[in-house]
Amino acid sequence: MLKSWKKILFLGLPSVLSFAAMTVTGTINLIMVGHLGAIAIAIVGVSNIIMYNVWALFSGIGQTVNYLVAQSYGANDMDRGVKRIQLALVMGLGVAVFAFAAGATVSERILSLISGSDRMAAAGEDYLRLRFYAMAFGIFNFVFHGFFRGVGDTRTPALLSLAGSLGMIFFTYVLTYGKLGFPELGLVGAGWAFFIGEALGLTGALYMYFIRMHPRFHTRVRFEFNRPEAKLIAAESGKLGMQEFAMSISMFIFTAFVGRLGANALAANEVALNVMSLGFMPAFAFSATATILVGQEVGRGEPLSGRRLGTDTAIIGSLFLLVLGTFEFFFAEPIASYYTADSQVSALAAELIKISAFMQIFDGLFNFYAGGLRGIGDTSFLLRTSLLFSLAGFVPLTYLLTFIMGLGSVGAWVSLYLYLTVLGTALMIRFYRTDWLKVKMKVSE
Template structure:
């Protein structure tokens, strides 16, 4: 068991550090712009939700590459893995162009759909446009990172993420406040910083894949697009993308509901969500590790070892979340005041939300750990169906009822959020252990070129 746990940590810690860096950068970014006022916090919060939705729509490509390549790696069939990677790059490039165009022409309209004030739309439009441009680059990078995780190279993925995010941090500080001889651009400076950081990250990912990995896997082998070969990737990507989009769209509607409570409530909600992203961080990291380990064991024809690896990963991830939750519960108000210590209505409400979430975030962990394991075996149809049912039959209706019918405000919103995460997480855990693991097989290979 100790050997298994060591292997899990060797994969999870780089992913954890990668997600941690991104989370810290997001937190510092919010703290920096947060001192510009509650309106700016609200703009960043709404923009983050919009970006999450944009990312979710096309994220299935990266998730699919991750688990399919993991299976190919385990089966020692990287020729097929490289083909699948090329097909993914063709698809994601098309979608990246779509995101760029949407951001260029429709950022103002999209902000208006959130129900925010006209002031929020006017001040935030260009910031959101820059975020869309950055997202179009980040989506392509996400596919490269999916490949790296699939072959178990989480360290390189971590290094690329750290470099990109450190650049973002440096430029946010410089461009928001005008330091280092850079212009003082306020909120827009944060948008430019994120765009530049994503560009650098993409260039580095391209270099690693096409040059550093070429001697090992012949990554510069041209693959002719064939619809019959791409069908599997398109189908799996669509299921995982719709699953993620279902979750993110329900979060968007949740944010719209909270926005109706006013700018201060929206700002408090964003602060709390940002703090809780430190809980999402180990959840995502260990979930990604579960996909890698389960997928590789399935590729080796040893699915029962994959089940054991998924269980060990869930145990270790849960320990991380419990320790983190304890710290968040004890220091909730102190943490909230780091973001905004001038508006009591913001930091008091944010502290309450953080305390509600401190231990309940364990269910978000279950969601990610077992979703990762189910992706590893390719059980994507169940993930899709469960996401649709729980989001639209539970989360959204319950949010509306608790916020507006029972008038529980932000507290009601977060009770609904964690009811959703609890049901979703426990359902996936049940599915994981009820699966007939002895008959789990690798996904079919694409046709030879």
């Protein structure tokens, strides 16, 4: 067990750093933007939900590359792995065009629809537009990071994420408030910071993939269209993207419900979500680790070894969340007060943080076992369960507790963690009831 735990930590800790860089960046940026007022916090919160939904819809491309490349690497067939990421990058180009077009044409209308406020839509239009433009770069970053992790290199995504995050923090500070000779752009400056940070990250990813990794994996080979492989990647990307989108659209509706409770409730919701994203950090990191390890073992023809590594990954990740949740529970009030000087907002945010401090372990179970199921290519089950529990369970339950029972923001957050508890338990059961002796590497027909 000690050997496998060392292996998990060797892969998982850089991934924790990678996701931590993004999470901490979001936290610092929100704190800096928070001094612009509750409206600015609410705009950032709504924009985050919008961008998460857009990213979720297309995130399956990067997740598919991650697990298929991991299987190819385990099978010592990286010619196939490189061809797969080439096809994924072509799909990513279409996503980039969509993101630019959406940012240019529908930013204000989307903000108005979600927030229900024309004032908020007018104030945040330019910020959301820049977030869409940044997304065009971000989808490529996600695909490249999926490749790097698939071959067992979690340090490169960590370093690239750190570099991009530092760029975002720096430019948020200087462009929002006009420091060091830069113009004072307010909330729009924070939008430019996202754009610049994603561009910096993509520049590094291109260098690592085409220059540094070429001698080992021959990454600059000529692109050849392979119809069966393209169908496989499109199908898997579609299922994983819809699975993520089902969850994200439910969070989209969740935020819309909270938004109807007023600007203070929406601002407190964003602060609490931002704090709880510290829990998402190890959850996402060890989810990616489970995908890598399980996928590589499946590629090697050792699925039972992958099952054991997936279990060990879930145990380690849960311990991380337990320690983090304990800290968040006992320090909820001072943490919330760092985000805003508004006593009503900080008090409500602290209450929401306490509700979710320990319940986030079930969010972790969902992520850990979803990562393991991705590693074996069980994407159809992930899609079905997400559609069922997100849209048929979470959304009506949130409406019931928030409005019908009159519990407000507290009711919304109780429903969120009830949903994650059921979903995480369902995936854990699926992981252990799978006939692992029949698990094989995913190949195109």
